[in-house]
Amino acid sequence: MEHPLHIYNTLLRKKEQFVPLHEPHTGMYVCGPTVYGDPHLGHARPAITFDILFRYLQHLGYKVRYVRNITDVGHLEHDADAGEDKIAKKARLEQLEPMEVVQYYLNRYRDAMRALNVLPPSIEPHASGHIIEQIELVKHILDNGFAYESEGSVYFDVEAYDKKHHYGVLSGRNIEDMINTTRVLDGQEEKRNPIDFALWKKAQPEHIMRWPSPWSDGFPGWHCECTAMGKKYLGSHFDIHGGGMDLVFPHHECEIAQAVASQGDDMVHYWMHNNMITVNGQKMGKSLGNFITLDEFFNGNHPMLAQAYAPMTIRFFILQAHYRSTVDFSNEALQAAEKGLARLMDAWKSLQKLQSAATTSVEIGGLRVKCLEAMNDDLNTPIVISHLFDAVRAINTVKDGKGTISAADLEEIRSVFQLFLFDTMGLANETAAGVGGSEAFGKAVDLLLSIRQQAKANKDWATSDKIRNELTALGFEIKDTKEGAEWKLAN
């Protein structure tokens, strides 16, 4: 290929050509959700970003194993409930078993992802199901002299590590700065250095989720799960590790340190990070309390929402920005996305009915190559979309009878739309299976429109307008074309 796939590697802070370690096999690990709350718009960003990558890598012919973990070991609270597991806390409040809470929110997460047309990953390992692997990882790090035990807990010795390796390669930090800027918190006396991070924590009595280990009954440090499960399912060296930019430090930095401390080098070749979704310029997140859940978007039931937004509108809204840019939520932006997406989908429907001619008069040359080049340039979906909109103009020109398209070009455009709009960007045509989409229902609407057509022929405008206006009031969109009236349900 002339312009092979390039992706931005956070480690080098530049775009790099993607070359898998074991072609055609490709390994990809992405940090998944912590299942102790309803999935919100912030969760949609990484899921959709890496879904696009997953889909596109497969289109390029790679056999992808995509691992996205489920964090169900709640670890610690940082507020007044210090020492209590997040999931345990929620469980006690709601009088449920911790794993019942995990299952509930995991189901909710999967439902939302399915609605957003996010493909299931190849493997979704649970942190709680890989305690043994995490304990093994901690043992290796201890054996290599980069960790120490203290009162039943095990901490990573950042200073010892930094003498042989560089702690901070991913986030561009050095430990002197970090030591100077780390806040002094309670309960840190066990650590030799405030910047040391936990590999294993001894559980407090009220901590429900706990497992036996050589050091104490407790639970693994947060960073261990990804290192242990990445290695288990993708091997000691794999291609891509993804996640949100907010995870660069400390999570991914610590993962690198753990990998190097346990096996001598990092497991990951390409580190990829999606940017945040913001609300009024601020990150949307649970801790800030400014999040809107995906369910709320789908049903419009939130004070900040002017209306309900279809899952595909959310997906399209996210894809209209590059994954490394922030994207700011607003009703105005979502409504614009909704209309833009409808324009694309209408063009797709027109494409099915378009008649071909002997020659092509509209400008549609090189569409496939342009879209491929945009995808190959670090997954530039906004550019792909802009090229598709250019094609929409050509399609509509032909539809209006003001231009022609050859059979071969028509087939090519259909194929390109199928590849990029549906297969790669994962957008789906929702109106096809719209409300009450039964055959009888459709025929009833067709009947009304044929009565209106007769009324129009008789210049009985009162009757024809009444049918149109009533249908519009019911939520139908009526379009008069040369071949007669078309209809669809709005939203």
Add this chain to the structure above:
RNA sequence: GGUUCCUUGGCCGAGUGGCUAGGCGCCGGUCUGCAAAACCGUUUACGGCGGUUCGAAUCCGCCAGGAACCUCCA
């Protein structure tokens, strides 16, 4: 305070040295019985100041504003 990054037209959002991004909106036109849709055309840009260059939104410096991260949260 430290690290990293951002600031584009009414709104969203691409673009890293010279070529119309795109969408939404507004306005005008074509089409229509009137509309809607569609199409065509038009309209507002690159935070501020300085520098490099034949030429900068794009490179460099300073200033202003903003964000993410800086915990044993995940």
